[in-house]
Amino acid sequence: MRGISAASLKEVLAAVESAVSGDSGSAARLGAELFSVVGVLDGAASLRRVLTDPSTxxxxxxxxxxxxxxxxxxDDTITVVKAAAKGRWAAGRDLVDGLETAGVAALVASADAEGTLEAVETELFEAGRAISSDPELRAVVSDRSVPREPKLALLDRLFESKVRPQTLELLHQAAAVRTGSFERVLAGFSETAAARRDRLVALVRxxxxxxDEELQRLTSAIAAKYGRDVHLNIVVDPSVLGGIVVSVEGEVVDGTMSSRLEAARRRLAG
Structure with missing residues (x-):
């Protein structure tokens, strides 16, 4: 968000931080309730218009x-929604998107209070990869015409026993695909989680x-290069013949044997 909506979102997120106060249980409940409010507002255009009318x-x-x-x-959920209603938004959808972001922030704060934030980040990445790698599953989860309840039941069946409650709640909300594809929405949620600790997210192939020792050395090296803590999302890819490929904020550092062989082949070919 930009401009006036960004300023209002800042106030909403401040209300979330004030509400959670390091209490994991209340933060998780707040996040889930804010997602419910988002669902209500998505289906109530007239209410959105009133809540974002600058003349009111x-x-x-x-x-x-x-x-x-x-x-x-x-009550704390109502307080956060009132903070949103008090703000000024460039569009009605911005208010609802802001409340969704607030819900994500509350769930991330819940995991942080439990000391499981990094685990949630990893679970989001791995669940996203599992869904994206299955064309039929991805089609169902990404289809806005599929009713909400069957989607949630499917995600529960696949992930409920394998991930933390905060991760599952975020997967549920991502399946609403409100602001883009499932992958894009989930990536945005992951960025919010990483931002909680001012961490970068590095995709490593x-x-x-x-x-463990190799992971620690790699984490330290990337953190030293960028001057910030980093969370690693690891992909094991047999096509990587040696070394690693690291992608951070769109910058790709390719240290693989295959890339070096290809470079040599191009030089030999003139």
């Missing part, structure tokens, strides 16, 4: 939000599974 007083919009949500969600 902020107090009136906050009062409307509170009355609509009363007895349906917890290797020919074989790296040991």
């Amino acid at each position: 007083e902020a107090e009136a919009k906050q009062g409307l939000a509170g009355s609509v949500l009363a007895d349906k969600v917890a 290797v020919a074989y599974e790296l040991g």
